[in-house]
Amino acid sequence: MNPGGIAFDHVSFAYTGTPVLDDVSFDLPEGEFCLLVGPTGAGKSTLLKAVNGLVPHFTGGTVTGRITVAGREVRGSTPADLADLVGYVGQDPLAGFVTDEVERELAYTAEQLGVDPAAMRKRVTEIVDLLGLADVRDRDLAALSSGQRQRVAIGAALVAGPAALVLDEPTSALDPTAADEVLSALHRLVHDLGVTVLLAEHRLERVAQYADSALLLDGGKVTAGPVGEVLGASPIAPPVVELGRIAGWPGPPVTIREARRHAAELRRSLSEHRPPTEVSAPGRRKSAPSEAGPPLLEARGVHVEYPGGVRAVDGVDLVAGRCERIALMGRNGSGKSSLLWALQGTGKRSGGTVAIGGTDPATRKPAERRTLAGLVPAEPADLLYAETVAAECEGADQDGRVPPGTCAKILADLVEGVDENAHPRDLSEGQRLALALAVTLTAAPPLLLLDEPTRGLDYPAKEALAARLGKLADAGHCVVVSTHDVEFCAEFASRVVILSDGEVVADGPARQIVAASPMFAPQVAKVLPGWLTVSEVAEALGRSGEGATGSGTGDVEGA
Template structure:
């Protein structure tokens, strides 16, 4: 169905080859996972499949890519629209209409699909992706996760033979992600749909993949069975790292398999003592916060406190009100009722340098903060605005993502690279509070580990606080002191991370599922408990 023949790709602004001599084929009805570090070329490989690279992006392409026998070099991407559905990293950039139902209909109208067929397909997709309650909603009012489901629906409604997905679950809560991937997996087996998917959160998708393409970052790539690729790969889900740490005989790729192999481990090991922090002053006070969008209530009388030195995670399903709460904390969105103070300041009153020094905010779309013509200009402007040493912001960016070229335009960066750039710009101001909305979208495991270290170091400084809204349960398990769980605009749970995550099977991290009923969330928790048991003998 898809064939790469000695494909090499290089961009004019790139200092190295993105892909070098890549040859492989993907058969009909296969689900292939593309993995690699942030910025190594995963998105470029996906766009080669439908010709967006190099027809729209530029670059020098050698070799040939054929799809269903058609060479992508001989046709324009639009001529493959009936054959290939593609969902990019940022779904909102691909929407062309105002409402959910209009967006589902648009692509079929473009190809003159009969009205009765269109109506039937729209109803199927609305039901399939749980979009029916949103059919008349304006796309601009949807949450990031709801927009992601709509983008996937807009691709599936065309009944393509090939579906190409770039980070399709990055903005979805764990339950929605599982449902979407299960639907796609069913279509693969029932309709022989061919799926190529790039994803950093391997714990979500590894169980569905038939094969993996691993892009190394030096132009080389390897394609093989998941167990063969992950055997030695640094990029791997938590249960693979757990299997390695415990030196299991086999590499487990599912919770069930690893659980069967770790029965003895669950019987041993002491429970890790819960570390209680000393009381600290209030950093953020939220009292009776309410926000509505028309008739839709996004927040309903929310009361919460964030203390200095705390890292608090907001969790909940898509559309629960997490982003609205963050926007009200930083003063981007005004409350209908209630009050918020951040270090005793009303957020709407903060301006200019005082705002930068008080609160740093990164929204779901980091490019909203970027306006210069190159990475170097963005970093230099941040150095100037924050009166810090020249080159300090770029040095921080290089720690997060070393592969970013200073000459690159921010819009040409991958989603993860843009996030890292925005984070470097915001952190360079050394604000007292850091507010992050989905901070791991597009980040690989190494970048995520570095982000965790940076945020822990930030929160440990006197008079600091961090609030993140995320669906990444693995991040929360490693990072957060406390979790506030939202549902339909109301707080339904607020407590220590271990208590909140273990109370919900859907939001529990992989290691917790393997080790239940033991109270361990991460690989480090397991190994620390086993070491304590060994020391006590």
């Protein structure tokens, strides 16, 4: 018997028809840190929810086989029955919160389990210190950044002292430093307390170094094994693994340190070549800002303040022309989202000026504002209100006063195979993003703003998104993307602006800015200084790049 681990024994699950999980068996021992890998839509979230009973109790469907956690049978138990055994953190922290304050949320589960008040206070304090929440423990959840909310959600799952912790993309809303802090904390839980961690994450470059083992879920089947072996056989792998594939390195290596030990010969081969002068995503010509005429966007001295004296944006200047591809980066809470909304005109602006083509969007009505700047929020579903995809497209056509079918055509150009009769909230992450982007583009705004658009997308989908946004820039749009995703930035951006405490601390060519930053440098740059993507390396070596992260296949939907 597995005393503290997670075991699946011939488990199958289906809503209707084709099973999402097909005769899945694996055994994670107590104190194992396991990484769950697979394409978008493979069923990773379904597998995770089966561990604590969310599947099928809250999803419907049929489960066969046996699931145990720390020797206890999961089938027949509800998530509430298993709360002391399995901690679960979903993709959307807000959906799981039951209170409105940080400390109350952390204490809630322990209260429901009847934990002694003194022991509960001790646990809450330990979790606050473990996850770096001391500065926000007395704040309202609504006032936190998305990354801070993610850490609170992880903390709430840990307070009950579970034997197993299951996490679905726990670092998707975190900046690289905050992600390392959370993953290091999980690593300590595994090694010091023997907690079994099963974690799904699309940003594999962040997690692989911490994992003891991996599971590959593809086509309903699971393959288990060492991290390097599983990632080497996976259709979805981080850049360092793809670099090892094209270079023929054994393993392949899954950490920067391992890759550097193999890289000497590759560096010699590349010494005869020079990296491109700017980022060049596959399938797209390089673009440069227009030098003719006035800038498209001119923001001067922008301030955004919230009640309580919180200054989110502090005197930011940002000038940009058409055809620019700008990545807005910085730690959680640095002011990126607040700046985007201030530029778009809908959000709060306490001071300064913003002009798009000479017009301040804040002075215009919403319909006219959408023709100046379009913003796709971090949750694309926030833009989607209709019952079907077709109705969303029709509504966008009417709001934009454009010919019928305009939005539908834009959507078809972005991604194929979206069912027009489907409910928008039933779409995959990539499909929802594409629909929100199509709705935004229907009004033909010259300035396009996106807030964390790569959450929930695997590597092929992110490459395709980078190429699509690049084409929009080539067509004359100025595209500004707020992102924590350094690998996406390497594929997409020609210019990087870094914020810290609401101020611009760096602004320049992407290759120059990210290469000089240990925090924001992509994996390839850490192994091969001066180079940013696998596709650049493959092109320089004169190889096809098949299987490389820069291959450019796929679409915004992903797998």
